[in-house]
Amino acid sequence: MLRLFLAVDAGGTSTRCVAVDExxxxxxYGRSASGNxxxxxxALAARSVAEAAGQALRQANAAGGESGPRVASVLLAMAGASALSGTELFAAELAPLGVSAPVAxxxxxxxxxCSGTWRLDGYALVAGTGATAVRVEGGEVACTADGLGWLLGDEGSGFWIGERVARAAVTDLDRRGPQTALTELLLAELGLTADDTLYQGRPAVLQHLVETLYALRPVQLAQFARLAFDAARAGDAVAARIVRDAADALAHTLATVDDAQVDGPVVLGGGTVAQHDELVARIGDARTSGGLPREVRVVADGVVGAAVIALRQASVAVDEQVFARIVDTLATLR
Amino acid sequence: MLRLFLAVDAGGTSTRCVAVDExxxxxxYGRSASGNxxxxxxALAARSVAEAAGQALRQANAAGGESGPRVASVLLAMAGASALSGTELFAAELAPLGVSAPVAxxxxxxxxxCSGTWRLDGYALVAGTGATAVRVEGGEVACTADGLGWLLGDEGSGFWIGERVARAAVTDLDRRGPQTALTELLLAELGLTADDTLYQGRPAVLQHLVETLYALRPVQLAQFARLAFDAARAGDAVAARIVRDAADALAHTLATVDDAQVDGPVVLGGGTVAQHDELVARIGDARTSGGLPREVRVVADGVVGAAVIALRQASVAVDEQVFARIVDTLATLR
Structure with a gap:
């Protein structure tokens, strides 16, 4: 009977699950809403994980025939995992699927x-709404930098960029900052229109913009990061500065976890990195301490890595061949 | 019978009321909690205003004897006044005090x-938790800059400084930023102690600090602004940079409302300005467009100005003599 491992990448926006053999x-493969x-x-997180797992198992069962595969273990990769109380809630939601395997x-x-490499040493930088870098040694996180949230850290992240987009538009309208294409882009995004009406010597639309932005949860400013990349590509100097500053901040966070003794690839992930060609190029241009070009991989998510970790926890040696098989066979499923 | 005007400065922290004659x-004089x-x-704001007014009226009655004075009008100076629905709630709370005068x-x-000058033209810069500058022409606000709140503006304000203090300590502990005395000061302020314990390659106290700071409402970071002034005076380079950047930001906000056609004093107010010797000196050193030294006044609050506005609304011409009488007689009451 086929022995399967459920590997879950439970993100803040969506959850991915793959059923992988040894x-x-x-x-x-299955996909659902936020599992974080x-x-x-x-409660919702556990339900999302079970939904993605259910999809993956149904597809695997169809492939495996009547007798069906057995799930040997479940691996949940998620932010803040160490701070969580336990795995019970997830195990309870998975039980109706016939999954009684241990959850880690x-x-x-x-x-x-681990989504970018089968190697045991190296670095990862993830910039989505937040931003964090780690150094990995012997297949474990040895050192972390940033990831400290929108108010105190996450420098160069989607929130960090989006907040600067909002401030750039606001200071432009308030005549405290330079004119920028970001102002029109942000107003359009929010369905607001600038006209010639003044209130206390400044455009009346400023007050509407400020009220609209304060009606959001702060972290939702991350949705405006895209405008910075768009305007920077179109030649706006203010936007280009924001994008460059974000690249500086992210490169600095990555440099903080760098250790001359630890050589290995740099894996980049997250929705902000994906838009950030300049950052990817810059990190690719950087050299290792040995003066060699650094191997840089950009990954879409962490589900391949969750599979790698699940197999390693079951004492499977994930080498270049096993890693390639995960990547190739997963590609046929999604 | 003595005709009195109730002038109220209703702030976010405390409320002051003076009963002034024509x-x-x-x-x-009376003082109470937040009237904003x-x-x-x-509801609480209206009760605070009535409490301060009651104190002022009782003191005025005692001075005026049995027959007692009559209140001709009530003037409420407060932030966001234009956005408020109406004066009814305040009038209702004042009625039990025998006050049936119109409220504006x-x-x-x-x-x-108007707390710093009897003149009709000039500038004001207030930096407390927030930061705003205005140009005054003919006794009215002609132009405003910033005052756009902690998330989008208030550059150089108490929040702005306090947030930088928190970020400086966090990036120091995260090894992403320079060492600074602010780290020890902030940890001590929050009752936290750094030891040698590491978690994922960084001090374990960092996680406690971050959790403690996120448990606050963001705007409460303003309470740490004081640490920047303390550490800057003690020679800390990071703190000195924060204080200097705040002065730059506030001077820039003030410059935004500057108009070469409008000459007049600059009045500075707010708890952050009061600690900011460097800022006061810098604005005092600046010249008017005519090359003359600028007259700078630092005021403790807006209650004198509320009295000035109340009298002007009653068609009293507040000149240098009347202004001096308000300041001098108020000083004997508080």
Whole structure:
């Protein structure tokens, strides 16, 4: 009977699950809403994980025939995993699927790293709404930098960029800052229109913009990061400065975890990195301490890495071949 | 019978009320909690205003004898006054005090300006938790800059400085930023102690610090602004940079409302300005467009200005003599 491992990448926006065998063959894949207890709440998070797992198992069963595969273990890769109370809630939601295997957590940054390489040492930098870098040694997170949230850290992240987009538009309208294309882009995004009406010597639309932005949860400013990349590409100097500053901040966070003794690839992940060609190029241009070009991989998510970690926890040696099999067979499923 | 005007400076932290006659003589003074509907809620704000007014009226009655004075009008100076629904709630709370006079609002920044000068033209810069500058022309606010709140503006304010203090300590502990005395000061302020314990390659106390700071409302970071001034005076380079950047930001906000056609004093107010010797000196060193030294006044609050506005609304011409009488007679009451 086929022995499967359920590997879950539970993110703040969406959750991905793959059912992988001990040779790295992927048999089923599922996708659902946020599976992170911090962003979705524990109950919704557990339900999302079970939904993605259910999809993956149904696909795997269809492939495996009547007798059906057995799930040997469940690996949940998620942010803040170490701070969570336990795995019980997730296990309870998985039970109706016939899954009674042990459930374990792994850090999301480790899953990102393992999504880009089978090697045991190296670095990962993830910039989505937040931003964190880690150094990985012997397949474990040895050192972390930033990831300290929108108010105190996450420098160069989607929130960090989006907040600067909002401030750039506001200071432009307030005549305290330079004119920028970001102002029109942000007003359009929010369905607001600037006209010639003044209130206390400044455009009346400023007050509407400020009220609209304060009606959001602060972290939602991350949605405006895209405008900075768009305007920078179109030649706006203010936007280009924001994008460059973000690249500086992210490169600095990555440099903070760098250790001359630890050589290995740099894996980049997260929705902000994906838009950030300049950052990817810059990190690719950097050299290792040995003066060699650094191997840089950009990954879409952490589900391959969750599979890698799940197999390693079951004492499977994930080498270049097993890693390639995970990547190749997963690609046929999604 | 003595005709009195109740002039109220309703702030986010405390409320001050003075009972002033048409010659600028102050007869009673009262002080209570926050009278600002935005920070305290409308009901509490109205009760605070009535409490300060009651104190002022009792003192004025005692001075005026049995027959007692009559209140001709009530002037409420407060932030966001223009956005408020109406004066009814305040009038209702004042009625039990025997006050049935009309109630009017004025912008808090105008009250700050009028607390420092009897002139009709000039500038005010207030930096407390927030930061705003105005240009005053003909006794009215002609132009405003910033004052756009902690998330989008208030550059150089107490929040702005306090947030940088928190970020400086966090990046120091995260090894992303320079060492600074602010780290020890902030940890001590929050009752936290750094030891040698590491978690994922960084001090374990970092996690405690971050959790403690996120448990606050963001705007409460303003309470740490004081640490920047303390550490800057003690020679800490990071703190000195924060203080200097705040002065730059505030000077820039003030410059934004500057108009070469409008000459007049600059009135500075707010708890952050009061600690900011460097800023006061710098603004004092700046010249008017005519090359003359600028007249700079630092005021403790807006209650004198509220009295000035109340008298002007009653068609009293507040000149240098009347202004001096308000200041001198109020000083004997508090």
């Amino acid at each position: 040779y790295g063959g992927c048999h089923g 207890p911090i962003s979705a709440g524990p 957590f792994a850090p999301d940054l480790l899953a990102t790293f | 010659y600028g003589g102050c007869h009673g 509907p935005i920070s305290a809620g409308p 609002f004025a912008p808090d920044l105008l009250a700050t300006f």
